[in-house]
Amino acid sequence: MNLKRKLTRFFIFHMIVWFILFLTITGVSLAILMTQDFNNMLEKEVKRIDPLYIGDIFHFSEDDAISLDESARDAIKKQNGWLQVIDEEGRVVFSYLTPSSIPKKYALTHFFADAEKAFHYDQTYWMLHQEEESYIVLYGKHSANTDLMTSLIEKGLAFNKKPVLSKEMKADFTKQKAWLAIYDSEYSLIYSFNKDNKNLPKYFEMMSYKKEPWNHKVSISTYDDPETGKKYIIGSPNKEYFPDDQFDNSLMVSLFKWIIVFVLFTGILFFIISIWYSNKLGKPLLHMILWLENLATGRYEEPLSKKGVRASSRQNGKLKNSFRIYHDIIYSLNVLTSNLIQKDKDRAMMDERREDWITGLSHDLKTPLSSLYGYAYMLESNQYDWTKEEVQEFACIMKDKASYMTSLIEDFNLTYRLKNNALPLQIETEEMNETIRRSIVHVLNDPQYQEREIDFHPSDDEIYFPIDKRWFHRIIENLVANAFKHNPSSTEVGISLKKEETFFSVLINDTGNGMDEATKDNLFDRYFRGTNTEESTKGTGLGLAIAKQLILAHNGEIAVWSELGKGTVITLKFPL
Numbered sequence: 030m031n032l033k034r035k036l037t038r039f040f041i042f043h044m045i046v047w048f049i050l051f052l053t054i055t056g057v058s059l060a061i062l063m064t065q066d067f068n069n070m071l072e073k074e075v076k077r078i079d080p081l082y083i084g085d086i087f088h089f090s091e092d093d094a095i096s097l098d099e100s101a102r103d104a105i106k107k108q109n110g111w112l113q114v115i116d117e118e119g120r121v122v123f124s125y126l127t128p129s130s131i132p133k134k135y136a137l138t139h140f141f142a143d144a145e146k147a148f149h150y151d152q153t154y155w156m157l158h159q160e161e162e163s164y165i166v167l168y169g170k171h172s173a174n175t176d177l178m179t180s181l182i183e184k185g186l187a188f189n190k191k192p193v194l195s196k197e198m199k200a201d202f203t204k205q206k207a208w209l210a211i212y213d214s215e216y217s218l219i220y221s222f223n224k225d226n227k228n229l230p231k232y233f234e235m236m237s238y239k240k241e242p243w244n245h246k247v248s249i250s251t252y253d254d255p256e257t258g259k260k261y262i263i264g265s266p267n268k269e270y271f272p273d274d275q276f277d278n279s280l281m282v283s284l285f286k287w288i289i290v291f292v293l294f295t296g297i298l299f300f301i302i303s304i305w306y307s308n309k310l311g312k313p314l315l316h317m318i319l320w321l322e323n324l325a326t327g328r329y330e331e332p333l334s335k336k337g338v339r340a341s342s343r344q345n346g347k348l349k350n351s352f353r354i355y356h357d358i359i360y361s362l363n364v365l366t367s368n369l370i371q372k373d374k375d376r377a378m379m380d381e382r383r384e385d386w387i388t389g390l391s392h393d394l395k396t397p398l399s400s401l402y403g404y405a406y407m408l409e410s411n412q413y414d415w416t417k418e419e420v421q422e423f424a425c426i427m428k429d430k431a432s433y434m435t436s437l438i439e440d441f442n443l444t445y446r447l448k449n450n451a452l453p454l455q456i457e458t459e460e461m462n463e464t465i466r467r468s469i470v471h472v473l474n475d476p477q478y479q480e481r482e483i484d485f486h487p488s489d490d491e492i493y494f495p496i497d498k499r500w501f502h503r504i505i506e507n508l509v510a511n512a513f514k515h516n517p518s519s520t521e522v523g524i525s526l527k528k529e530e531t532f533f534s535v536l537i538n539d540t541g542n543g544m545d546e547a548t549k550d551n552l553f554d555r556y557f558r559g560t561n562t563e564e565s566t567k568g569t570g571l572g573l574a575i576a577k578q579l580i581l582a583h584n585g586e587i588a589v590w591s592e593l594g595k596g597t598v599i600t601l602k603f604p605l
């Protein structure tokens with residue numbers, strides 16, 4: 030998965046998570062705010078509960094049992110109220126603090142009329158729908174007005190031509206700062222007490238007070254006498270006066286507080302999210318930038334933490350969580366770092382080899398050049414009168430030295446190219462028995478080896494292997510030539526091929542002088558046998574070094590066994 034796709038999935042996933050979290054916080058905040066609004070309504074006046082919320086104060090079990098919320102119980106008790114839940118058949122299925130005088134069953138056809146006439150309580154009704162059932166929630170409340178109304182109807186009022194209040198009732202009205210108004214069946218005022226008629230609200234205006242009593246400074250109780258048609262209204266200062274505008278203002282203040290809390294909480298949340306993202310995305314980016322800066326300044330290593338370990342990895346070597354999204358980049362940086370380290374090593378090695386090449390070339394050319402210079406000086410000198418035969422002898426020696434120098438330079442160039450992997454191989458699949466046979470023929474056709482013999486034992490099976498024919502011939506020629514040059518002419522040399530399941534081997538053995546351990550250890554080093562051009566065994570001293578490098582270039586291996594006086598066996602192995 031590429032980085033673009035990873036980042037896209039990362040951001041989509043986290044945006045969904047944060048969006049869900051934000052919605053959850055918003056929902057919880059709204060729920061708390063609505064609960065507070067509901068509790069405020071309960072606390073101020075149970076009657077004030079919105080019909081939409083009335084169901085929230087009840088709990089219905091699976092067997093249709095009804096229970097009342099604890100906060101509603103406290104509010105009803107505190108406000109000296111009582112509550113009933115009445116089903117569609119008029120049965121009271123739940124009651125709380127209901128006085129004994131309140132019926133346990135109602136005739137719903139004239140429920141509301143009877144309630145207004147008979148129950149001397151301030152009452153409020155709600156319709157409650159629960160699944161397929163409907164209920165009436167009846168809430169009644171004791172008040173000073175209802176107590177006065179009860180006393181008034183039962184014993185406190187006498188009629189002659191007009192109503193007359195007893196002294197006891199007048200005292201009670203005065204104590205409660207209450208007033209009384211009586212209307213006839215035509216809604217005409219026939220009596221008032223403790224209230225100037227001019228300041229007395231109209232009948233229908235007073236009746237509207239009962240709908241939303243909290244919005245009016247006057248609390249009233251009413252009674253309609255079914256026999257006379259007279260209508261009694263008692264009014265007193267409303268101790269629970271808390272109009273909608275004040276209530277709304279309190280809600281707005283509460284809402285404003287919650288908005289401030291919500292904004293602060295959201296701000297803190299976004300700050301935490303920003304810190305988290307900076308650690309999740311920014312910190313790894315800074316780490317990778319520092320890593321690139323190290324590479325640019327030649328420090329080929331990943332930046333370390335304060336503990337001295339790789340900042341991107343755990344102790345077990347796995348990437349830390351914050352770095353996993355950048356796995357591809359971390360991998361590429363590791364590869365780049367390794368490549369730069371290797372390139373730096375290769376460059377240093379190349380510089381070293383270049384110095385070795387120049388040093389070796391200048392050293393190895395010095396001896397034959399000295400010989401050429403000496404013979405040239407002798408020929409130039411007038412002190413001697415050289416015969417024609419002597420001049421020809423000098424010329425032959427000088428030609429050999431020049432030929433040696435040419436071979437030396439060519440071998441130097443070849444070893445340099447091999448060590449720097451700069452020698453392109455022309456690979457073709459060849460049959461190895463035939464290839465080695467031709468190499469043997471080519472060696473024996475050399476005039477200096479015409480008198481020698483090689484005992485060749487090919488493999489019984491055909492062996493096909495990808496090689497560069499030119500350079501593989503060079504391997505065989507160098508190894509055979511080495512056996513001929515450094516052993517007596519009577520030495521027997523043999524070559525055999527063997528095919529195994531996963532590789533084939535080429536064995537080159539001789540019955541010559543053998544080698545000691547020091548010679549074996551340095552056999553493939555350059556110039557180990559020396560480059561003195563006066564030695565009888567001519568060569569550049571690079572033959573075996575070149576042979577080994579060519580074997581390695583063909584993915585092969587070389588091993589040597591030898592003992593003094595017992596000969597030598599060189600084994601080449603190539604994978605199939």
